[in-house]
Amino acid sequence: MNTVLEVKNLSVTFRTEDGTLSAVDRVSLEVGESEVLAVVGESGCGKSVSAMSLAGLLPRTATVAGSVKLDGIELIGADKRTLRSIRGREMAYIFQEPMTSLNPVFTVGHQIAEVLRTHIGLSRQAARDRSVELLKLVGIPSAERRVGDYPHQLSGGMRQRVMIAMAVACDPKVLIADEPTTALDVTIQAGILDVLRELRERLGTSIVLITHDLGVVADLADRVAVMYARRVVETAEVHELFSRPQHPYTAGLLGASPAAGRHAETHRLNEIPGLVPVLAEQPDACTFADRCPRALDTCTASEPNLTPGPHRVACWNPVREPVEV
Amino acid sequence: MRRYLLGRLWQSIVTLILATIVVFVGVRALPGDPALALAGEDRDPESLRAIREQYGLDDSLLVQFWQFVSHAARGDLGQSIRTGESVTTMIANALPVTIELSVLAILVASVLGVGAGVVAAVRRGRPAEWAANALALLGLSVPNFWLGLMAILYLSVALGLFPASGFVPFFTDPVGNLHHLILPALILGTGLAAVIMRQTRSSMLDALSADYIRTAEAKGLSPRAVIGRHALRNSLIVVVTIVGLQLGALISGAVVTERIFALPGFGKLTVDAVFQRDYPVIQAVVLVTAAAYILINLLVDLLYSVIDPRIRVRGDA
Numbered sequence: 001m002n003t004v005l006e007v008k009n010l011s012v013t014f015r016t017e018d019g020t021l022s023a024v025d026r027v028s029l030e031v032g033e034s035e036v037l038a039v040v041g042e043s044g045c046g047k048s049v050s051a052m053s054l055a056g057l058l059p060r061t062a063t064v065a066g067s068v069k070l071d072g073i074e075l076i077g078a079d080k081r082t083l084r085s086i087r088g089r090e091m092a093y094i095f096q097e098p099m100t101s102l103n104p105v106f107t108v109g110h111q112i113a114e115v116l117r118t119h120i121g122l123s124r125q126a127a128r129d130r131s132v133e134l135l136k137l138v139g140i141p142s143a144e145r146r147v148g149d150y151p152h153q154l155s156g157g158m159r160q161r162v163m164i165a166m167a168v169a170c171d172p173k174v175l176i177a178d179e180p181t182t183a184l185d186v187t188i189q190a191g192i193l194d195v196l197r198e199l200r201e202r203l204g205t206s207i208v209l210i211t212h213d214l215g216v217v218a219d220l221a222d223r224v225a226v227m228y229a230r231r232v233v234e235t236a237e238v239h240e241l242f243s244r245p246q247h248p249y250t251a252g253l254l255g256a257s258p259a260a261g262r263h264a265e266t267h268r269l270n271e272i273p274g275l276v277p278v279l280a281e282q283p284d285a286c287t288f289a290d291r292c293p294r295a296l297d298t299c300t301a302s303e304p305n306l307t308p309g310p311h312r313v314a315c316w317n318p319v320r321e322p323v324e325v
Numbered sequence: 326m327r328r329y330l331l332g333r334l335w336q337s338i339v340t341l342i343l344a345t346i347v348v349f350v351g352v353r354a355l356p357g358d359p360a361l362a363l364a365g366e367d368r369d370p371e372s373l374r375a376i377r378e379q380y381g382l383d384d385s386l387l388v389q390f391w392q393f394v395s396h397a398a399r400g401d402l403g404q405s406i407r408t409g410e411s412v413t414t415m416i417a418n419a420l421p422v423t424i425e426l427s428v429l430a431i432l433v434a435s436v437l438g439v440g441a442g443v444v445a446a447v448r449r450g451r452p453a454e455w456a457a458n459a460l461a462l463l464g465l466s467v468p469n470f471w472l473g474l475m476a477i478l479y480l481s482v483a484l485g486l487f488p489a490s491g492f493v494p495f496f497t498d499p500v501g502n503l504h505h506l507i508l509p510a511l512i513l514g515t516g517l518a519a520v521i522m523r524q525t526r527s528s529m530l531d532a533l534s535a536d537y538i539r540t541a542e543a544k545g546l547s548p549r550a551v552i553g554r555h556a557l558r559n560s561l562i563v564v565v566t567i568v569g570l571q572l573g574a575l576i577s578g579a580v581v582t583e584r585i586f587a588l589p590g591f592g593k594l595t596v597d598a599v600f601q602r603d604y605p606v607i608q609a610v611v612l613v614t615a616a617a618y619i620l621i622n623l624l625v626d627l628l629y630s631v632i633d634p635r636i637r638v639r640g641d642a
Contacts (some may be wrong), residue, residue: 057542088545095543100536105558105633115544150634166544 004206005031005054005091005174010066010076012046012053023049025230026066028306031174034204036196038221038238040211040253046230047210051176054208055091056083071173089119092167096179098159102151108135108162109147115169134165138195157188161195168199175199178210193219214257218242226250229287236311246311246318248294286316294319329630337623344615345397349390352608397612403605405598412609415594420613422492423583423591426506426513427575433514434521435568439557441518442525442564446533447552457522464519473512473585480508490587509586513579517571524567528560535559561632569625576621577614 012024024046031037039047053064054075068075070090075083087093095101102111112134113127122130128147135143138161151159160180167175177196181189197220199205209221217224217238225235226247234247245251255270274291286292289299298316306312360376361368377383381392396403402412445457481489487508493501532538533556541555580592591610598606630636 055543057539084545084547086545087543093540093543095536095540097536101540103537103541103555103559104635106555107634114546114550118544118546118550152635163540166540 002033003030004033004035004071005029005208006067006069007050007054008067008069010050010053010064010068012049012058012065013063015061015063023062023230024053027227027230027232029208029225029232029235031206031208034200034206035223036200036207036209036221038209038211038217038224039227040214040217040224041227042212045227047227048178050227051093051178051208051210054176055087055093056080057087057093085119088115088167088172089170090172091174091176092170092172094160094163094167094175094177094180096182098156098163098183101163102159104151107148107150108154108159109149112147112162112166112169115166119170130169131165134169135162137168137199138162138165139191140165155188156184157191160184160188160192164192164195164199168203168205171203172205174206174208176208176210179212180209181216182211182213189216196220214253226253231287231314232306233288233315234311234313235306240311244311246313246320247288247315248292248317248319249288251319286314330627333623333626337619340619341616344619345394345612346390348608348611348615349393351611352604353386353389355604393608402609402612405606406603407601412605415606416591416609416613419589419591419594421495422588423576423579425495425502426510426579426583426588426590427572429506429510430513430517430575430579431568431572433510434517434571435564437514437518438521439525439564442522443529443552443557445522445526446529449530457526461519461522464515464522467516469512469516470581470585472515473509473582476508476512477585490585492588492590505586505588509582509588513575513582517575520571521564521567525560525564528563529556532556532559558632562629565625565628565632569621569628573618573621576617 007027007029010024010027010029011022014021014023027046027050029037029039039050041047049058049062052058053062054068056064056075056078058064064076066076070086073082073086075086078086102108106114109128109131112131113122113124116122116127116130117124132143132147135146140146140158140161146154146158151162154162164180175196180196181192184192193216196207196209200207207220209216211217221238223235224238224241225232226241226249227233228247228249234241234245234250236244236246241250242254245254249272252270252272256272272291284303285301286295286299286304289295292299294317296317304314304316306314360373360380360382364373364376381389384392400413402416404410405412405415441457441460445454448454476487477489480486488505492505495502533552535556538551538556541551546555576591577595578592579590580596582588583590583592584596591613594606595610597603598610
């Protein structure tokens with residue numbers, strides 16, 4: 001499988017009034033052609049910041065280091081013009097909040113057409129026709145009429161479909177979906193996931209799916225990268241990860257999610273003790289050591305690196321036995 | 326949309342009727358007998374009675390109100406007590422001067438204010454913002470009359486770039502007309518620009534931090550499209566409100582500037598009428614001002630619905 005997106009040692013720091021703050025620490029990821037890579041982790045683990053940094057969407061206070069290659073083209077340090085020509089065309093985004101991510105004063109058709117006119121130079125009429133097709137593609141009924149609607153006239157699920165239509169307008173190589181279903185009802189979520197799955201199959205788009213929802217991961221992802229406290233701690237193929245998690249944090253995450261058919265009386269959800277460490281602290285150790293039930297002395301003394309191979313884990317004392325999920 | 330329009334129009338008419346009543350009662354409630362004022366030195370009862378007869382001052386208030394409204398509806402606002410001239414003609418002569426001055430001043434203020442406000446928001450925390458803020462503070466603190474006098478002194482008298490005072494009607498001499506109005510419009514405009522700039526800056530900052538701006542950037546749009554199309558359009562609602570209020574205030578309140586530049590406008594007419602206790606003129610001036618405010622408010626509301634589609638649909642519901 002060809003690698004479309006290759007991220008190596010991506011680090012992001014923010015300049016704040018209290019000094020420098022590390023948000024992402026040496027993250028490496030690979031996404032293959034028409035592959036869905038899920039990036040999972042708790043709020044604040046750095047998954048959204050990593051996603052935004054790929055196309056240079058972070059504010060001026062951020063410093064990004066490392067390498068991001070899209071089809072062999074280096075994006076870190078690329079000039080603004082190059083980045084603009086890639087955003088929306090080669091690499092497109094879907095955001096968490098469909099309610100606020102669309103501009104309230106323009107019709108949805110206009111907002112989709114804008115991408116087409118900017119990148120492909122379509123005429124007004126051609127862009128409008130294509131917008132209608134795109135709305136149909138993402139499953140919006142009576143698209144010819146909806147194309148003239150303003151965002152406030154659509155429901156949350158419909159707006160997220162519009163966001164997806166906008167994102168895939170130029171047939172991008174990589175689609176970055178940052179918590180695309182988090183703000184939606186469960187029934188609506190399923191519809192959105194169906195749209196994403198279909199796009200991957202029909203257009204062959206690679207998807208980076210940022211989420212904290214393991215259900216969404218199981219539903220859509222081919223491979224998973226687990227992030228904890230600004231580092232990737234484990235990556236593996238999705239079934240492998242769910243059945244044989246090696247990092248104690250991953251095992252903890254899986255143990256903390258509810259499953260159908262279990263009752264509260266017999267199965268209590270496991271929790272991970274403690275809190276995610278504050279971003280400013282950067283100890284020369286495993287960031288999970290404080291909360292880890294399997295921690296050894298080595299864990300607080302030096303930092304584990306990811307092991308090589310298809311199932312990679314950064315842990316001094318990984319879980320070896322398969323867990324029942 | 327049509328329902329929204331009709332609703333707003335109806336509201337405006339009701340407001341205008343209420344304003345007419347207030348103006349009418351207000352003038353009648355002023356202390357002193359208009360007949361005495363009209364008679365001047367000649368105070369014998371015979372001529373006072375004649376004056377009351379002539380102006381209908383003996384009739385009941387309701388009859389007088391009907392007289393006033395029915396005449397006003399036909400465009401007859403009475404005669405000036407001082408000059409005997411038709412008040413309608415006096416207003417028709419003065420109003421265009423002030424409207425032209427106000428519109429020019431608002432144009433100057435909007436271009437300067439919105440421009441500087443956008444720059445200040447986009448270049449936040451950099452020298453350009455400090456410069457814009459400093460200029461705005463200066464514009465707010467320097468009184469118009471002083472700025473006007475300085476401009477006359479240096480630009481008109483010393484350098485002879487502009488005429489120091491006076492007015493030429495637009496249709497007589499368009500170039501001369503603009504030449505006369507450009508300095509007063511600039512003076513009026515700079516003060517207002519400061520207010521518009523502060524408002525534009527703060528609503529632009531709000532808009533720029535919105536999620537849809539991140540979307541626009543993620544789409545690969547140019548900074549010009551992101552700022553000029555997506556952010557500015559959303560910030561304009563508040564700015565349009567301010568501009569509307571300012572325009573209303575200008576039409577009734579460009580008094581000082583008109584005085585300094587000796588422009589025969591509405592402000593001058595108002596002040597003269599007040600000093601000379603020219604009741605019919607005062608009454609008409611207040612009524613026209615009220616009508617101007619109502620009209621501008623209506624225009625601002627219509628502009629809202631053009632800028633923000635959410636307002637249109639709410640009106641339809």
